Amino acid sequence: MNMSEKLNSFLDVIFSRKSVRSYTGAIISKNDMEILLKAGMAAPSGRNEQPWSFIAVTVPVILEKLTEGLPYAKMLKKAGAGIVVCGQSVTHSRPGSKDLWDQDCAAATENILLAAEAIGLGAVWTALHPYHDRQETVRRILNVPQEIFPFCLIPIGYSTWEEQPKDKFDPAKVHWEVW
């Protein structure tokens, strides 16, 4: 594979990623889940703190509980799995430091979404942070400790191909040299 093919393949993934909300219901292999989790942890993090953790849910009864509790995650019922990306604040252990855990979790989430697209799976980012009620629902169902913040829930499934990628490029959003 030459450099140009490699480049095109990568940009293909970036531009073909879409928010997939309709799934076939097929199960997701543990191997595929591990690829996604490794991709998440390959993200950059502020001060290299890697303040993230991941709850990988594949058991149908737990997926159903999350579906029932979360109004914006109804698609989870037919997804084969879900990943809850969680973050941890540093303000207790390092007074004066600013929290970057939400930015770090967002980068990890984007890596997971792109890796899903690359291996033929569909996924969608459903926000938990900064919605306190959704975070508490997830905390209760998944037994998440108080010092850990559920950041987002990513349903993972095989797409029914109802969704297509959007072309969101807008040259008006680019300012050259100064605003």
Added chain:
Amino acid sequence: MNMSEKLNSFLDVIFSRKSVRSYTGAIISKNDMEILLKAGMAAPSGRNEQPWSFIAVTVPVILEKLTEGLPYAKMLKKAGAGIVVCGQSVTHSRPGSKDLWDQDCAAATENILLAAEAIGLGAVWTALHPYHDRQETVRRILNVPQEIFPFCLIPIGYSTWEEQPKDKFDPAKVHWEVW
């Protein structure tokens, strides 16, 4: 190129991305800058608001001003270019809505970092948000309107290959089914 090659190529990019802080000083083509900006805008955003904008800086005198003003962006001086990712709050126009612009900007930033790796460039995420002083410095130098929040500055350059990717996979950060 078969599916397996495509997959390996994509995961290569995710796992070989590193924070590059040492650059040769070579200039970056406008075409490469546009690839990075397109990759940024291909990120997902909450409620599809796409609340981002981008300042693409290639003029040396402006890069120098930013270098002087920002204590954590000294590497910018030898980078050929920089991209300031900016966000906009929705709380004025949609009272009651929660802001997701920082998460959206983080996803766009990660896309830019990965695209840079894919096309043979080095880049690094330097945080501006939530550091008010850094944001005001960038606002002043680049004439950024008050309603726009500088989120991060990404120096872009040709790497001198001093940095290597880190293997950050940690199985202890994965919880299966529940915490």
